[in-house]
Amino acid sequence: KAGVTQTPRYLIKTRGQQVTLSCSPISGHRSVSWYQQTPGQGLQFLFEYFSETQRNKGNFPGRFSGRQFSNSRSEMNVSTLELGDSALYLCASSPGTDNEQFFGPGTRLTVL
Amino acid sequence: KQEVTQIPAALSVPEGENLVLNCSFTDSAIYNLQWFRQDPGKGLTSLLLIQSSQREQTSGRLNASLDKSSGRSTLYIAASQPGDSATYLCAVYRGTSYGKLTFGQGTILTVHP
Numbered sequence: 001k002a003g004v005t006q007t008p009r010y011l012i013k014t015r016g017q018q019v020t021l022s023c024s025p026i027s028g029h030r031s032v033s034w035y036q037q038t039p040g041q042g043l044q045f046l047f048e049y050f051s052e053t054q055r056n057k058g059n060f061p062g063r064f065s066g067r068q069f070s071n072s073r074s075e076m077n078v079s080t081l082e083l084g085d086s087a088l089y090l091c092a093s094s095p096g097t098d099n100e101q102f103f104g105p106g107t108r109l110t111v112l
Numbered sequence: 113k114q115e116v117t118q119i120p121a122a123l124s125v126p127e128g129e130n131l132v133l134n135c136s137f138t139d140s141a142i143y144n145l146q147w148f149r150q151d152p153g154k155g156l157t158s159l160l161l162i163q164s165s166q167r168e169q170t171s172g173r174l175n176a177s178l179d180k181s182s183g184r185s186t187l188y189i190a191a192s193q194p195g196d197s198a199t200y201l202c203a204v205y206r207g208t209s210y211g212k213l214t215f216g217q218g219t220i221l222t223v224h225p
Binding site: 004006033035042043045048055056058088090092098100101102103104105106108 | 144148153154155156161203205207212215217218
């Protein structure tokens with residue numbers, strides 16, 4: 001079975017731009033979660049989707065949004081980028097609720 | 113609010129040593145606990161998942177224990193190898209209503225040849 005894939009792997013943007021990151025979960029997995037990892041804050045939860053519905057959201061500003069499609073693929077969008085948004089964005093999938101989570105390789109976003 | 117702490121923050125050992133990484137959490141009402149490994153600049157690799165009803169899980173040279181009542185988990189690595197060098201993260205999951213893993217800050221492990 002293929003693992004969780006994330007595209008693109010690397011991104012460089014400038015302040016004020018917007019960006020869309022994509023995550024394809026393991027086949028058959030219906031839950032997708034997104035996390036932001038920075039050296040200072042560690043891993044922080046962004047949001048979780050299950051069957052196209054956002055079930056939980058972390059403590060991030062409204063500039064961070066996401067969605068999930070009927071095939072369970074998910075995208076997250078960050079608008080009006082700030083320097084502090086530079087981070088590794090990780091996506092995780094699981095078969096359903098309360099299951100082991102499997103992470104993708106991440107997207108490294110650099111905001112200049 | 114759930115808080116997860118990992119001790120030590122960094123550990124350097126010679127090859128062949130057995131070692132223990134510690135994880136503590138403040139709210140014992142967890143559904144499960146996962147241990148992950150992260151290599152520099154890479155994603156997380158799941159090592160072991162312990163359900164709240166279990167006391168331990170084993171995979172190869174790794175053994176993880178869970179004491180929910182005291183809010184502690186340990187990851188035991190036997191006969192360490194240079195390839196074990198990585199950051200080890202523990203994360204607790206509180207269930208669907210919370211829908212997220214809460215991570216510790218990690219233990220950076222270096223195993224010298």
